[in-house]
Amino acid sequence: MKILLPGLQVQSPNYFLWVLVSLLIILLVVLIFAFLLKYKVDVTTRALWRRNRQLTLAKEKAEENERLKTIFLQNMSHEIRTPMNGIIGFLSLLKQPDLDAESRQKYIDIVSKSGKRLLTTINNIIEISKIDSKQIEVRNTQVDLIEILNFYYNFFLPQAKERKLEFRLNCLIPPEDATILTDKFILDNILTNLINNALKFTKQGSVELGASVMEKEVLFYVKDTGIGIPKERQNAIFERFVQANLSMTRAHEGSGLGLAIVKAYVEILKGKIWLESREGEGSTFSFTIPYVPSEAPQEPDTDAQQEKLETETLKILIAEDDNISFLFIQQLLKSPQITLLRAKDGSNAVELARRNPDLSLILMDIKMPLLNGIEATHQIRQFNPSVPIIAQSAYTFSGEQEQAIKAGCNDYITKPINKNILLQLIKKYTQQ
Template structure:
């Protein structure tokens, strides 16, 4: 409860809540001390009086004491919560006790204690309380002067008591005013000190916040750097796991494909290896379908492995000028019998005026096969149609079926990888595998679009578009020094690169990763030079193992180390490297490259069927009894030491002792070091991921301009130099650029960049 203090304090607009609170606490403490002091003084007097004058004052004092005690106790109880009531009770109780003492002791001098009431009232209640107390004193004096219970109060006493009350009231007001002034000055000084302290605290808080922000920024930088290091290590670990995955998948898929392709090829092209036993005509037709399907499956294996290769960062396209009508006929011919066997009608409509498209034949054929096979698999009755039309600068291909359709809620998930739906009838549509997502990716790589339209339980239409205009080269930054470049492909109608290498797989490998170029492979340098001149090739590439050729004109000569099976074989300590599946021609060509007679061969492979296939491929040249067989590395080493064969066909992945260990032990044994070894393995990417030593040299007969050199150096540094690549929003391929690894003292340093010479 708020105490009614001095009138000025309550009505002044300058009254501060803190000041009022402080004064209230001071008054409460003062009143408590007065009550305790008054009660204590009275009890001491009571003790002295009852002991010293027991007959005269003993019984009279006991009449006053309960009143004093009751007033003190009641006032103290009311003081914490009701200070104003406690003050009223205290003043009234004291007045009553004094009045009772006057009547009990019949001593008018006791009435002079009335003069103390205004003093205590002013001190504890302010001057309004002093006026009320003085009024009470005047009323009591008047009552005692005219009362009948005692002798009337002497006039002199009455005036003295009233005057004493006024004097004590004035003294109390002066004391309280001085005290309040001191309190106000103290609070003002305290407020100023608090204000100054708050300002200092704010400045200190600002400094602390700045320091904290700096600490947090430094901590975030440390965390970001640690995260970058962890991400770099995780990426390196993922790359290692991905390489292991590619190796294992390659081996597991290529080995059975090697058997399918090899045996079917031998049965069709080399019947003499079966004792001239001829196959019936229907068998040959089915076998031919098996052979071509296996070759197609092998191409798809390469595509899946491309998806798993982190180093490439994209799926390579081998673009070529393709007649879409012939491609549609080829794809429909592969599935026509399957569709007819289900009692479905296949409708094909291809206009005759379609332009030639610059596309990857294999991958677009895969898209068509995916859509046709899926439509046939989930269509129970009705028909399947494949319609091709031209709309503006695009060719639109639509595959429509009358099958089960796709629920509406599953349509957004159709092209998501590894996503399934709640509807079991539309499993293939929902993208539980990779067929549709990969198909869409292939179409988008051709700058096309792919979509789906479906009505549940009525049918589905998948469509995709292919641009009619040829794909241009990837966008490049153009400086003010550049000369206008033609928008068409150089050399008649396409950008052609001639690769001179004795390994035909080298040109195929480069074709997979050089998007927008046609790579032509030849084995002779003179033939390559002549071909480059005839077809106006953009560049002629030669291997660093041979001297660079001379070429006139504007064509570039790129002399650099090229990946090949023979280079990988030499790095492993062998003479040649063949990747499964291996055809009979490839095997014989590798044997002929050895340049030495081969009469006895050791075939080392953990798969007995693969051994049997190679034995059948060799039986035309080498008798069966001279084809030794080993099914693990330990057995191969034993037979090599015992039989000393003229050639070893060695698989790298074998139980117990692997092919690499066999090569190492043969190289360490002088008696076995000269035996040639041809590696036949399903690890098809070994030579593609190996480090190739040697310089990269670029020649051009007419020389180079400064702008061309600068752009070539910039492209070279971005491709080979370690460190962070600066962002450039003008490059469309920035989103696909690989992030460089952060610098860390515990990381292995990247290899130095390959030296380049420009002439």
Template sequence: MTHSEDKNNFLDDNFGENSLSTKELFDTLQWSVLQQEVIAETIPLLSKDSEISTDNIQETLKKIAKVSAEPIAIYRIDAEKSQFIRKGIHCQQDAEVALFPDNIPYKANENVIKLLRTIQVVYLSQNGSDAQPLQNYLSGHFDLTSGSWWIFPVQIKDKVYGLLAIRNPNLNTINNLLFSFYKSVALVFAQAFDRVAVIAANKEMLTRVDKANQLKTAFLTNISHEVRTPVNSIVGFSDLLADPDLTIDEREEFINLITQSSRNLVRMFDNIIDASKLRSEQMRFRQEWKNVNTILNEIETDYDEKQSISATDKVFTQINKLPDDVQAEIYVDVFRLNQVINILYENAQEHTTEGSIEIGAKLNQDGLMFFISDSGKGIDKEKHSEIFNLFESTKHAFTFESGGSGLGLSIAKEMLEQMGGKLWFDSEINEGTTFYLGFPERFFRVKKTEGKKEVHESDNWTGKNILIAEDVEFNFIFLREIINPTGANVIWAKNGVEACQTIDENPEIDLILMDLQMPEMNGYEAATYIKDKKPHIPIIAQTAFMMADEDEKCYKIGCNDFLSKPIRPKQLIKTVGKYFK
């Protein structure tokens, strides 16, 4: 029979209200005092160390035996292995030890722990007639032919730490006191195990905090170094450009080095911001259906520039598209997907000094996946488990990829997973590495079509009027010089107020490049006003102020697209060109 708070009177039938003589009452009181003394003696034994030793458990059980001579054992739960392990036992006869199992396994679907939380004791006997789930479970581990058993849950605050097992409990006239005594013993063990668990948890937390501080220090130290490296190049080569005796080739080389260092610096800061967004789950994704080959075409457009930056002609990059008759679309944030692919491509460039890099997509029985494969030096198997772990190792965290900040691959994996995809890789030393970007079936759709030749439109925007709302003159000149070769007419508004006035006075504006941080009226207010007056005019927001939800705010006020500074010429032309087709 299993006993709960309102069902523990199974022993009361053994005696009546007037069944005790004066001597029996005196003995009972004396025995009660002994129980209290034993409990008082056991508490220090179980609470003097951060971990409870086997000797202390044995000494505790020995003291408990002063009250009653029943064989007794204590079991502690091992949640990872789903079992109760015997931690101590005390028997008057050695032969009785074998009656207590070394461990008591359980299965999750048996709800053993949940049931133990609801009861005070499980009573096992060969003559038990009202078998219940816990009885059935425990009867398979204790020999009922040797006698009856009490099994007390060792629990506190609904947390089960183990079991207290007693064989042949004394069912005489003082059994209610004995029941209360063993219940108190179970509580003492529960408090001791709970104290140990709290101490262990605190130690683990302190260890994590200490490790986090060490890794944070290592990361910041590395970031300091990584910032100084490109800044040193930018400042140094800028000073050298002032030399009037430089040849044209030297001047061009210095400019290229300054450009490359600037991009490395911007990429590093972008990675830090993205890592922070991903960790705090503040990154927003704008997923849409996009043709896979269109995505690869855009990557191919940027290929020549990236190839020149790599400063080597020994590495050949190839873009592998899907067959022309396969029209595959993927539901993804294209900007973020390109960012992931760029991270993996730059990583491949860094570790491939000779050979080839392949970027592409393929359809097979596993579904649609993108891949970036290189013939580089590969990744040591010992580092496979660490390569995606952000701030995981002070020794290895900054040595896997270009840029050195140890963020790129971690960002790529986390970003892809938050979009619903998965990133993994195969690699062998000196044989190269292949990264795979996979998506579940619900994220892509495929259909067969007749092959069509892709039509490339030139960037001829003659007759188009573009309004640039930008308060910094240098930034305006930069944008104007990028747009001028297209033949478009450029108009400058120095703040949000001028931008609104220009729109009111000039009905021929075809597109607006809107800086968000401007005096008098910021870009948010100006865009809201313009979209209210002329919602058909595309507005491309641009800003260097990248908060977690900056792009989302832009789309909410009606902006059609978003560019983060520094803006690359090809990126600007491609974004504006979408609205002039």
């Protein structure tokens, strides 16, 4: 038995201290491990949350796209069937033997408007397809901005008057700065869509077309006093399958593709487009394209050309296999001063061109049996390099125009043929 004497201290064994330190180290390691494990779990949880959020957004986006595509297809069906019903229905009414002259003219006007509406829808579908397949290539040529603005002002003025709207042109471009290098076809499509939209959605008031030249850009705008666009729809108005009004009871016809095409075309030209609008007060669509100046072409002697046009006789070869298309062109060019020859296929066109070296012009269809228009043009150029050849086609996909020009065609016109454009081209190439 040990007796503890006063003043003596009991010392703990050395191993006790080591055990305590070891326990503390183990506890620290466990805490660090637990902290790292919690951090890893938190990181994984956040990643899973983000992934789930992305999947949810993707699912919502897919559902929204599906909904918009359904609406789009419904609109397309409506926009195709409605004018077709008008065309077929009123053509059948025109067959009535006892139809009076006033009703006949009214029905003809309805058929014409329905045809134009159907053509606009088809053109929009084709343009969207070309944009999606990246078949749009920029082909810069000399473009006179003042001439283009005046053309569209005069072109849409009758339509504005018919709707009892004021149509104004505000061109602030000096003549010396008016000639630039850009793609005229794309610019035409942009302006046509914007002006058409402005007129369509304006019931009263005015529409204004304007343009000005800045340092490195050309600014265009189309301003109207129409229905305007709700603020919550303005960010989406340029998107595919989207309209300002997605309801099934729309007050205005149209596929809703026009502004999507406009936006795509502006971006192809490396420009920008934006919108300012207030619901019930109107909208202003503005866009810019790069300003690339070019020397102005020499002005032709208009008076001399007009005098020559009125007195000269023309001999024109129409290479066209489709009977209806030929009859239409025949009516467009019906004149005592114009002699028309017809070829129903490419081989026949080459033979008629060989037998008639005095041809004033050839209107060459691209798609024909036996020999297509491209190859027929190539063969004609081997024995007649000077006769003007204008290619015509109902196909508008990229590459065809270049092939026609490369084969030897002087110019290109698309079907359905516009009478004014055709006459301008004939005048251009026969009134030298």
